[in-house]
Amino acid sequence: MERCLRLLLLLLGSGLGSAFYLPGLAPVSFCEEQKVKDNCKSQIELLVNRLDSAESVLPYEYDAFDFCKDENERHPSENLGQVLFGERIASSPYKFTFNKNETCQKVCQKTYDPKSGVSALDFIKKGIQLNYQHHWIIDNMPVTWCYYFEDGQKYCSPGFPVGCTITADGRVKDACVINSEFNKKDTIYLFNHVDIIITYHSGKDENWDGARLVAARLEPKSYKHTGDKAIKCEGPPMEIPKDLTSKFQITYSYSVIFQENDTIKWASRWDYILESMQHTNIQWFSIMNSLVIVLFLSGMVAMIMLRTLHKDIARYNQIDSSEDAQEEFGWKLVHGDIFRPPMKGMLLSVFLGQGTQIFIMTFITLCKFYSFSYPLCFRFSHTV
Incomplete structure (x- = not known):
């Protein structure tokens, strides 16, 4: 029996070990295409994650757009x-070869027509208006978008926006401030191009073969590509029309540059992200304040309960006659509330037995979840 238990624990441990690993404990080495080995690969895969927004509580998978x-x-x-x-991580068509720079490479082209493409394009426009953010991953590391504030302070975000908008009164919103070309009123712009910069440690004087990635940054841009084959990453930004009256095309592209930097160690490749995000500092005062409040309130509740129970127990011990013993008081009266029959108990039991309550809760939850896509369902859920 003991041997069987040991074997079962060993199998469970090996299964969990193959399914999960702690972030940062599985380094991967990369080599140029002509120097590929068993422990050193040349293909770099970019993974896409779910999209979220600070202006909406609903995250969406990448395939939803x-x-x-x-x-x-x-x-x-x-x-x-x-x-x-x-x-929700998935593979993407963005694939690179290590140390091979590429300029203005076409990824895909999307075509929308007034008959069948209105809903998909409107969904992208809604995502831009709510400032939804892409989250991309390279080598288990977030691809960051770094920009500067007005005071010259650098900030790196682990996501970049789908696009940006200019309001009807000319107010620049979200990421449209990064480019002066975004200046047309009442217009929605789409970031259909990214310039990716991948920094790597060459592995010189280290005990591993090949190079290791230490940083991945990008800069979103908007270009109105012309032509189906040869494209040029230049020209005016990509505008999304307010009303789709004719055939409309969007071409997605990218450029990638590799940079060598042996001063950044692989073990500290996350430092530049943490240092630039000031709001991620641990707020020890808030933690201690919350802890003191929780302990204080827990102590008050415990003291009240102990005093009440102590009085009731002392009163029970002083009972002499059987008449007093039959009379219940104090905390024993709780059973009267627990076993009190509800009003219209038969109707409640029928609803619970048929799952009506669960059905209504599920319907309202789904309506709220898909309210971003279906405004009518959203209004109905709020009315309920």
Whole structure:
């Protein structure tokens, strides 16, 4: 029996070990295409994650939007942290070769017509208006978008926006401030191009073969590409029409540059992200304040309960006659509330038995979840 238990624990441990791993503990080495080895690969895969927004509580998977998708889409095994955060990671058509710079490469082209493409394009426009953010991953590391504030302070975000908008009164919203070309009133712009910069440690004087990636940054841009084959990443930004009256095309592209930097160690490749995000500092005062309040309130509740129970127990011990013993008081009166029959109990039992309550809750939850896509359902759920 003991041997069977040991074997079962060993199998469970090996299964969990293959499914989960702690972030940052599985380094991957990369080599140039002509120097590929068993422990050193040349292909770099970019993974896409769910999109979210600070202006909306509803996250969406990458496939919910009509972006470029991988023909052989797969969902890689997520580590423990990604599972706990509810991330939805999938493969993408963005694939690079290590140390091979590429300029203005076409990824895919999306075509929308007034008959069948209105809903997909409107969904992208709604996502831009709510400032939804892409979250991309390279080598288990977020692809960051770094920009500067007015005071010269640098900030790196682990996501970049789908697009930006200019209001009817000429107010520049969200990421439209990064480019002066975004200046047309009442216009929605789409970021259909990204300039990706991948920084790597060459591995010189280290005990591993090949190079390791230490940083991945990008800069979203908007270009109105012309032509189906040869494209040029220049010209006016990509505008999304307010009303789709004719055939409309969106071409997605990218450029990638590799940079060598041996001063950044692989073990500290996350430092530049943490240092630039000031709001991620641990607020020890808030933590201690919350802890003191919880302990204080818990102590008050415990003291009140102990005093009440102590009085009731002392009163029970002083009972002499059987008449007093039959009379219940104090905390024993709780059973009167617990076993009190509800009003119209038969109707309640019928509803619960048929699952009516669960059905109504599920319907309202689904309506709220899809309210972003279906405004009529959204209004109905709020009316309910």
